[in-house]
Amino acid sequence: MIKKLTVPSRGAKVAAGAVVVTLSFAAVAGAETFGFGTTPTEQEIAAIDIDVMSDGRGYPEGSGTVAQGKEVYASKCAACHGENMEGVKEAGGAALIGGRGTIGTPKTKKTVESYWPYASTLFDYTKRAMPFNEPGSLSNDEVYAVSAYILHKANIIDANATMNAETMSKVEMPNKDGFIADPRPDIFNYR
Amino acid sequence: MTKAKNPDLTYPDLSSYEIPEDKLAQIEGMRDAEKRALMARKAELEECECREGMFPNPMASRRSFFAGAAAAAAAAGSLPVVARAAAPPGAKEFEVPSDPTKVQGRLTNDDGGYGSRSQFEDEVRWRFPTKTKESSWTMTPLAAGMGMITPSGLHFERHHGGIPTINPASHSLIVHGMCDKPKKYSVADLKRFPSDSRINFIECSGNGLTEFKAPYLKTVQGTHGLTSTSEWTGVPLSTILDEVGVKPGAAWILAEGADAAVMTRSVPIDKAWSDAMIAYGQNGEALRPEQGYPIRLMLPGYEGNTHIKWLRRLEISDKPFQTREETSKYTDVVKDGKARQFSFTMEAKSVITFPSGEMKLPGPGFYEITGLAWSGRGRVKDVEVSTDGGKTWHLASLQGPILPICHTRFRFPWMWDGNPALIASRCIDETGYMQPTIASINEVRGVNGHPKFASIYHLNGIMAWAIGADGSVVNAAHKV
Structure with missing residues (x-):
């Protein structure tokens, strides 16, 4: 009798006969895993592990002040986001501040100030994708500084604030409680 | 089979919408993308003086043929022949012999070993006119699609x-x-x-x-x-x-x-x-x-x-x-001002792709209504079609194979009596979920509760098309 050789899959392990799967797996690979690929070095991981999480994990070394951020903003950001962070429609740059309290009203204005629930997202996104014409070019100090300047202009932190891993982690955004889990299906028209 | 009409380039007045700026900008952008494509078609229609009798397509004059009931116009001698300098995207321009049986055709594998589409096929994606071309999106031409697979080059x-x-x-x-x-x-x-x-x-x-x-x-x-x-x-x-x-x-x-x-x-x-x-x-x-x-x-x-x-x-x-x-x-x-997060699933949805907006039916008679249905929760179980604005619904036939989380082609034979009609489809997926009306979505999520603003994502409501006595087909969303 010819048996079909199979490879392990999670579904098979759960649903099918575990013994058969294990045997045929051994016949194919002779090991518990395929073992393809290599082990990345810590440096290789660190080089692209740039995300920052809302609980503060992932913030890099460095710091920046509101005053320093003002300079970074003027040279790297203002062209698209406007001198006063009001956004520049022609450039496709969104408004960064204002609109607080408008979410869910006819005048809804989504900005970092009014809508973004976590300061970590501001740091993370600026670091990974901004400025648009030179993505990923800002140093950690510059990202801390420009984050500080935006958060200050959004009336979230003081003018004399210095932002670093510790202070950024403690920022509470105005709309932090503005999000709920997806409740769908929300229309019960079943048959 | 269909007749194009001179496209109507007027759109509803957005000033009455009273919706947030970012949403307004998105609607305006979608409008401009469509307008641009329709204007291209209008220009060609005028150029070839063939307002009647062509499939609605921004570059329809390439096809220079009539079909179905419009063949009479061709017989009358008004068949347009329009030459174009450049081939459509994805095609190469070749000379068209008057009789392909009297000359040898192109050399085998002379395309370098990778084929291209016919120079007479010109369906293209449209680009949403964002301010930058780097951050933008394009839309698949569903009206001309066949079967369930989207050609890789037309994928949105x-x-x-x-x-x-x-x-x-x-x-x-x-x-x-x-x-x-x-x-x-x-x-x-x-x-x-x-x-x-x-x-x-x-x-x-x-x-x-x-x-x-x-x-x-x-x-x-x-x-x-x-x-x-x-x-x-x-x-x-x-x-x-x-x-x-x-x-x-x-x-x-x-x-x-x-x-x-x-x-x-x-x-x-x-x-x-x-x-x-x-x-x-x-x-x-x-x-x-x-x-x-x-x-x-x-x-x-x-x-x-x-x-x-x-x-x-x-x-x-x-x-x-x-x-x-x-x-x-x-x-x-x-509607309570909170934002739903991690709304991953694309719920059951369907749309009639033929006849659909901007087409024109040449007259009463047989039409095969066809379209696509899909659900992020599994297989499409049934698709129902209405030709009377949702008063009665009839099962459409589904083209196999019906695969989970996959476009499913449906077809419904229809004799149009020439009176105005409102056609629509609704999808029922294997979980039993039935595609809701747009009104019922808005009732739950808030557009009706707050008539002055609207959502952006996850609209899977029933889409309808209104067919006029003259055969014109227009968007009738919300009317079923």
Whole structure:
């Protein structure tokens, strides 16, 4: 009798006969895993592990002040986001501040100030994708500084604030409680 | 079969919409994209003096033929013959012999070994006119589509930092975080694993964003063109998770792309274990660059943005990462002012693609109503069609194979009596969920409760088209 050789899959392990799967797996690979690929070095991981999480994990070394951020903003950001962070429609740059309290009203204005629930997202996104014409070019100090300047202009932190891993982690955004889990299906028209 | 009419380029007045600026800008953009395509068609119609008798298409004059009832016009001697200097995108221009049986044709394999479409076929995606061409999107021409597969070159797109050019030989995927054995995979490594192929749709959750409040765009490409279906081939993500050994407590995985946006989304680990895939193939060949070459994430049934293209990193974690695309974007503000987050599933939906907006039926008689139905929750069970504005519904025939999380082609034979008609379709998926009306969606989520604002994402309501006594077909969203 010819048996079909199979490879392990999670579904098979759960649903099918575990013994058969294990045997045929051994016949194919002779090991518990395929073992393809290599082990990345810590440096290789660190080089692209740039995300920052809302609980503060992932913030890099460095710091920046509101005053320093003002300079970074003027040279790297203002062209698209406007001198006063009001956004520049022609450039496709969104408004960064204002609109607080408008979410869910006819005048809804989504900005970092009014809508973004976590300061970590501001740091993370600026670091990974901004400025648009030179993505990923800002140093950690510059990202801390420009984050500080935006958060200050959004009336979230003081003018004399210095932002670093510790202070950024403690920022509470105005709309932090503005999000709920997806409740769908929300229309019960079943048959 | 159909007659084009001189396109109507007027649109509803947006000043009465009273909706947020960002939403307004998106509606205006969609309008401008459609308008541009319709204007191109208008220009050609005037040029060839053939306002009647052609399939509605922005570049229809290439086809220089009549069909069906319009053949009479051709017989009368008004058949237009229009030469064009340049071939449409994806085609090459060749001289057309008067009798192809009297001259030898083109040389075998003279195309270099990779074929192109006919110079007489000119369906193209439309681009949403964002301020930058790097961050933009395009819509699939559904009206002319056949079957359930979208040609790779017509698959809708959404890019946030342009289309990167990546040499697969120097691309790798690093999997790390809460696992026993972090791994770095070359594209060649990934192709050594047991592979799988699945035919799945991908739909942008912004598909239909212009139609929440009232009928707005004119064509099905505008109202529904942000969905496409391909056969995707790759390695199940569960295989990779087995390889790296996921640690207890892991709940989310960050997927990250290698484009200029370094696009990121958090994926629930249950989804990663169930049917997620790292795809390197599309419709029998490598992924197209605009679809994520050399590798992309496939999360069948989830909103398109989560299918991270140009995948370079997967980080296993205990919490979601709260990236920009899952906080400031792709969240739905509903009527209590709260925003729904992680609204992944694309719910059951369908649309009639023929007849659809801007077409013109030449007269009473037989028409095959056809369209697409799909559900992010599984197979399409039934599609029902109404030709009387939703008073009565009839089962459409479904073209097999009916696959889970896949466009399903439906057809419904119809004798049009020449009176105004309101046609619509609704999809019932295998969970029993029936595609709701737009009104019932708005009632729950808030447009009716708050008539002055509207959502952007996840509109899966019933789409209707109104057919006038003159055979013209117009958007009748909200009317069923």
